[in-house]
Amino acid sequence: MKILILDIETRPNLAYVWGLWQQNVALNQMTDAGRVICYAAKWHGARHVYFASDYHDGHHEMVKSAWELVNEADAIVHYNGRAFDMKHLYREFLLEGLPPPANHKDIDLLTTVKRQFKFPSNKLQHVAEALDLGGKLQHTGFDLWLRCLENDDKAWNIMKRYNIQDVRLTEQVYNKLLPWVVNHPNVLPYRNQQDGCPKCGSDDYQRRGSRHTATCSYARFRCNKCHGWFQARTREQVEQPDFK
Numbered sequence: 001m002k003i004l005i006l007d008i009e010t011r012p013n014l015a016y017v018w019g020l021w022q023q024n025v026a027l028n029q030m031t032d033a034g035r036v037i038c039y040a041a042k043w044h045g046a047r048h049v050y051f052a053s054d055y056h057d058g059h060h061e062m063v064k065s066a067w068e069l070v071n072e073a074d075a076i077v078h079y080n081g082r083a084f085d086m087k088h089l090y091r092e093f094l095l096e097g098l099p100p101p102a103n104h105k106d107i108d109l110l111t112t113v114k115r116q117f118k119f120p121s122n123k124l125q126h127v128a129e130a131l132d133l134g135g136k137l138q139h140t141g142f143d144l145w146l147r148c149l150e151n152d153d154k155a156w157n158i159m160k161r162y163n164i165q166d167v168r169l170t171e172q173v174y175n176k177l178l179p180w181v182v183n184h185p186n187v188l189p190y191r192n193q194q195d196g197c198p199k200c201g202s203d204d205y206q207r208r209g210s211r212h213t214a215t216c217s218y219a220r221f222r223c224n225k226c227h228g229w230f231q232a233r234t235r236e237q238v239e240q241p242d243f244k
Helices: 059-072 085-095 109-116 124-130 142-149 153-180
Strands: 003-010 030-032 036-043 050-053 075-078 105-108 205-212 217-223 229-231
Touching (some): 003 059, 003 153, 036 059, 036 085, 036 153, 050 153, 075 153, 105 109, 109 153, 124 153, 205 229
Parallel strands (some): 003 075
Antiparallel strands (some): 003 036, 205 217, 217 229
16 A cells, blocks of 8 residues: 655735734635645655645646645545645645546544544644654744745745655654554555555454454454554354254
8 A cells, every 4th residue: 555644835815904803804805815835745664755845846846746646645644634735735736727636545643633532732743742753843933934935945945844844753643643543544455465454464463352243243353563453354153042
């Protein structure tokens, strides 16, 4: 299975407003719509990180290269990507005249963090630090985006490093959360494997009892590599009690 780790950065919408609190901005007040300005991505387990931006590559070429990676991926790992990154990218694909990319599975780590745990904050920075994985690249905040909009070379160098660090950090969090990930796609069919852990593909696992439902039982296993749990695809043969 080809798993892509992905993160994007966007520019804000620009508009004329009369206040700073609870503003209802009409469309004719907006002078420039926000859009994707750069992305970073890497294949899971690989060292190379792809990066493209409006500044370095031009908008169309940046969007096209993102489409090519998404089109090649079987699954995409992101942090809040289902609601943010992917929808922004799909809009860019549409506006640049690109067709829908091939279907893939979304592995949104924010979904797992919200469903499985109770951290004080669900932000990537906090979760990564809590897991002793380091943090995001520190920068000057919104000022960095303003300087990038002015095509400041130094600002864009920082933005590139920031975006790439987010992708590397997301991969580290994914590796740590893998046994907990909600609805992780089964990797075995992509590897032409008949047997193994459906999350990481390892054939190093142990039988750990059975999982029982109201009507049947399934053999239960624990992976010795990723430590995730899974069950057999077929039911166990259970002797029926004799009521005679």
